[in-house]
Amino acid sequence: MSSSVAPPAQPTALYGGTSGRRVTVRDIAAAKQRHEKWPMLTAYDALTARIFDEAGIPVLLVGDSAAMVVYGYDSTIPVTVDDLIPLTAAVVRGSKRAMVVADLPFGSYQTGVTEALTAATRFLKETGAHAVKLEGGRRVIPQAEAMVAAGIPVMGHLGLTPQSVNAFGGYRVQGRGQDGDELMADAKALEAAGAFSVVLECVPEDLAARVTASLSIPTIGIGGGNQTDAQVLVWQDMAGLTPHTAKFVKKFADMNTLLGEAARAYADEVVSGAYPAPEHTYH
Numbered sequence: 001m002s003s004s005v006a007p008p009a010q011p012t013a014l015y016g017g018t019s020g021r022r023v024t025v026r027d028i029a030a031a032k033q034r035h036e037k038w039p040m041l042t043a044y045d046a047l048t049a050r051i052f053d054e055a056g057i058p059v060l061l062v063g064d065s066a067a068m069v070v071y072g073y074d075s076t077i078p079v080t081v082d083d084l085i086p087l088t089a090a091v092v093r094g095s096k097r098a099m100v101v102a103d104l105p106f107g108s109y110q111t112g113v114t115e116a117l118t119a120a121t122r123f124l125k126e127t128g129a130h131a132v133k134l135e136g137g138r139r140v141i142p143q144a145e146a147m148v149a150a151g152i153p154v155m156g157h158l159g160l161t162p163q164s165v166n167a168f169g170g171y172r173v174q175g176r177g178q179d180g181d182e183l184m185a186d187a188k189a190l191e192a193a194g195a196f197s198v199v200l201e202c203v204p205e206d207l208a209a210r211v212t213a214s215l216s217i218p219t220i221g222i223g224g225g226n227q228t229d230a231q232v233l234v235w236q237d238m239a240g241l242t243p244h245t246a247k248f249v250k251k252f253a254d255m256n257t258l259l260g261e262a263a264r265a266y267a268d269e270v271v272s273g274a275y276p277a278p279e280h281t282y283h
Contacts, residue, residue: 012027013036014027014028014030014031014036014038014058015036015037015038015039015056015057015058016055016056017056017058017097019097020097021097022096022097022098022099022130023058023059023097023098023099024099024130025099025131025153025196027058027099028058028059028099028196028197028218029196029216029217029218031218031229032216032217032218032229037229037230037231038058038059038229038230039057039058039230039231039232040057040058040059040060040061040220040230040231040232041057041060041061041232041233041234041235041238042060042061042062042063042065042069042232042233042234042235043060043061043062043091043094043095043235044062044063044066044069044070044087044090044091045087045090045091045094046090046091046093046094047094048094048235049090049091049092049093049094049095049098049100050094050095052095052098052235053094053095053096053097053098057098058097058098058099059098059099059100059101059230060091060095060098060099060100060101061101061103061133061232062084062087062088062091062100062101062102062103062129063103063133063234064076064079064084064103064104064105064106065103065234066079066083066084066087067079067083067105069234069236069242070087071083076105076106077106079105079106080105080107080108081104081105081108081119081122081123083105084102084103084105084123085122085123085126085127088100088102088123088127088128088129089126089127089128092127092128092129093128099130099131100127100128100129100130100131101129101130101131101132101133101155102123102127102129102131102132102133103132103133104116104119104120104123104132104133104134109134109140109143110136110140112142112143113142113143113146116134116140116143116146116147117143117146117147117150117152119132120132120147120150120152121150121152124152130153131152131153131154131155131196132147132152132153132154132155133154133155133156133157133199134154134155134156134157135157135158135161136156136157136158136161136186137156137158137182137183137185137186137187137189137190138185138186138189141189141190141193144156144190144193144194144195145193145194148193148194148195149194153196154190154193154194154195154196155195155196155197155198155199155220156187156190156195156197156198156199157198157199157201158183158186158187158190158198158199158200158201158203159183159199159200159201159202159203159223159224160201160202160203160223161201180203180204180207180210183200183203183207183211184207184210184211184214187200187211187214187215187219188214188215191215191216191217195217196217196218197217197218197219197220197229197230198211198215198217198218198219198220199219199220199221199222199232200212200219200220200221200222200224200228201221201222201223201224202222202223202224202246202248203223203224204224204225205224205225205226205227206225207224208221208224208225208227208228209225209227209228212227212228212229218230220232222248223246223247223248224248233249236255237249237251238250238251238252238253239251239252239253239255240252240253240254240255240256240257241255241256241259242256243256
């Protein structure tokens, strides 16, 4: 009597893969082992979430950047958990495969473990998010450890942490000189606390490369050079919708011009009476 053993399943590429299920923290870890780079984008509504999901983007971040690109504030500070809950739920509903990460906004976790657990639990229970992100290194380790212990996957965020922009004195590159050693220590502390990945924002390329090489968890760069395991951009920046962007942003489209042209073409046809035409009219 003979038996056959099925060959092990081949790993599914993180970007553009067709696993038929949600991306998990295990998939993220496996990509690091394969030295596979992958993209992450922000999303704030169901329609763009569907587009990015169908494009194969494996991780969607409902960032506190919604404060600026959705709500019109000039920083991330004012946005609240209640502001981000409906946006996160919409992104979850609009996507099928991508892991959806919810940003914990300023004031929702800094005061202690209890507040952090409460906010993170709300995101998972009320929106269906699959993970949360918080800013800071060793100062937020108790919060990160508590969330991981409660079964909540945690993404860290180091370097230019926008919620601390007032303490930094503005949006400036972080981690130069001796500060690089502090950032490295923060990254290793987040890894030890159980974080499954860490964002490195606006840090020198050589530092981001060293942190990436020293960690077993993936690093996600935004203004950290191309040696990180992944990259993330605010989608409006990436698509050219934002008028003014940072040095690290590449505009992969010109949505600002495209939408402006569409709005003017629509308005011109309304004014002239060309729209609605007979084919757009019920009889």
